[in-house]
Amino acid sequence: MTDLHELYRDLHQHPELSLQEFRTAEVLADALRPLGFDVTTNVGGTGVVGVLRNGDGPVVLLRADIDALPVEEATGLPYSSTRPGVAHACGHDMHATCLVGAAERLAQTRAEWSGTLLVVFQPAEELVCGARNMVEDGLFERFGRPDIVLAQHVGPLPAGMIAYGSGPLMAASDSVTVTLFGRGGHGSAPETTVDPVLMAAHAVVRLQGIVAREISPSERAVVTVGRIQAGTQENVIPETAELGINIRSFNEHVRGLLRAAVERIVRAEAAASGAPREPEFDWHGGTPVLVSDPDATSRTVEAFTAQFGQERLIPGAVVNASEDVGVFGMAAEVPTVFWFFGGIDFSAREPGRAAPMNHSPEFAPDIEPTLSTGVDALVVAARTWLS
Ligand SMILES: [Zn+2]
Ligand SMILES: [Zn+2]
Incomplete structure (x- = not known):
C-alpha cells in the first residue's frame, strides 16, 4: 500500500x-x-x-x-x-x-x-x-x-x-499576442515618429470598455492585459509594442464578441495613431x-x-x-x-x-x-x- x-x-x-x-x-x-x-x-x-x-x-x-x-x-x-x-x-x-x-x-x-x-x-x-x-x-x-x-x-x-x-462551471480562456507597429525615432522628435507606446496605452485603456459597455451585465466575462512590452531606452521611440491579452467567457456567443471586440479596438487604435501597418494577432492557448x-x-x-x-x-x-x-x-x-x-x-x-x-x-x-x-x-x- x-x-x-x-x-x-x-x-x-x-x-x-x-x-x-x-x-x-x-x-x-x-x-x-x-x-x-x-x-x-x-x-x-x-x-x-x-x-x-x-x-x-x-x-x-x-x-x-x-x-x-x-x-x-x-x-x-x-x-x-x-x-x-x-x-x-x-x-x-x-x-x-x-x-x-x-x-x-x-x-x-x-x-x-x-x-x-x-x-x-x-x-x-x-x-x-x-x-x-x-x-x-x-x-x-x-x-x-x-x-x-x-x-x-x-x-x-x-x-x-x-x-x-x-x-x-469554469470559463473558456483565450490568449492573444498583439503586435502594434509604429515608426521609431529620437525621443526628442516625436513628430517624426508614430509612437507605438502611446498606441498600446490607448488600446489597454479602451479594451477595458469591452466588458463594461459591450457585454450584458448578466453575463460573466473578463478581459485582462497581463503583459505590455515596448522599447529599450527613454530617449528612443521604439518601432513596435506588444500586448499579451487574456479573455474569459462562459459561452460561445460571448467568446466570439470578446475576440471580435479586442481585434476591432486594437485595429482602430492603430488607425487612430496613423500606424504604418495593421496590427498582428496571434491567438493561442484556447480552451473551451x-x-x-x-x-x-x-x-x-x-x-x-x-x-x-x-x-x-x-x-x-x-x-x-x-x-x-x-x-x-x-x-x-x-x-x-x-x-x-x-x-x-x-x-x-x-x-x-x-x-x-x-x-x-x-x-x-x-x-x-x-x-x-x-x-x-x-x-x-x-x-x-x-x-
Ligand atoms: Zn492552476
Ligand atoms: Zn489547477
Whole structure:
C-alpha cells in the first residue's frame, strides 16, 4: 500500500513545470503498477494512463493533473519545494495523490463493482494543452472510450467540504499576442515618429470598455492585459509594442464578441495613431468552457450527499479560472462531472486571516482532511457509475 501522505510530500517537494513532468510521471506510474493496472507512460508527452479491466460495464475515466507552476514557494512548510522558482502552487500534487488513493481503493474493492477504470494523469493543465495532447496521441483509441469523465480541483475552501456546480462551471480562456507597429525615432522628435507606446496605452485603456459597455451585465466575462512590452531606452521611440491579452467567457456567443471586440479596438487604435501597418494577432492557448453535465452532476451529487451529508456540500460553484479537463469529455462526446474540494483547515490557521488562493506562493492545502476527502470523493463518484 502506498503511504499517501508520503507520496504527497514527495510530489510537493519535487514539482515539475508543464510538459516537463518526467519524474512525477515515473513516481505515479510506479504507484499504479502494483495495484494491477496496465500502465502506459508518455501518452501525449508526459501523460500516464492506467487501465483496470474488471468485467462488463461502463468505462469510467478519472483524471488528475500533475504539473506545477513557475512560483517560488513561500509556505514555510517543512516539505516545501526543493526546486527554486517551481512550486505546486495549484495543488495538482494533491489531485495526483488523491487519484492514486482512489485507484488503490477501487482496485482493492473490485469484487464489489464491474466495468473498466481508466486512470489518467494529465500533464500541462496550467497551459491548458495537456488534455488535447493526450487525446491527439490516441488516448481513446488506445485505451478505450469512456462513458463518463470525472475530475476534481482543490481550492481555498474549508477542508472536508465539496463545492459543485451544474452546467458551465469554469470559463473558456483565450490568449492573444498583439503586435502594434509604429515608426521609431529620437525621443526628442516625436513628430517624426508614430509612437507605438502611446498606441498600446490607448488600446489597454479602451479594451477595458469591452466588458463594461459591450457585454450584458448578466453575463460573466473578463478581459485582462497581463503583459505590455515596448522599447529599450527613454530617449528612443521604439518601432513596435506588444500586448499579451487574456479573455474569459462562459459561452460561445460571448467568446466570439470578446475576440471580435479586442481585434476591432486594437485595429482602430492603430488607425487612430496613423500606424504604418495593421496590427498582428496571434491567438493561442484556447480552451473551451468546462461544463459539468447537469444530469450526470445531479446523480453524482446524490451519491456525495449520501456519503458526506448535506452539511459538507456547497452548491452553485462557478469560477472565472479555466480547466482543460472538458476537452476529454468533448472529444469522447460524453458527460464530464467536475467539483472542487476544500484544502484549508481553518481551525489550524490564524483567525481572521484569508486563506491564500491557488497560484499564490503561500498556497498549499493542509494534508488532512483534504487528502481523505479527495480520495473519498473520487471513489464515491466512480462507484456511482461502475455497476
Ligand atoms: Zn492552476
Ligand atoms: Zn489547477
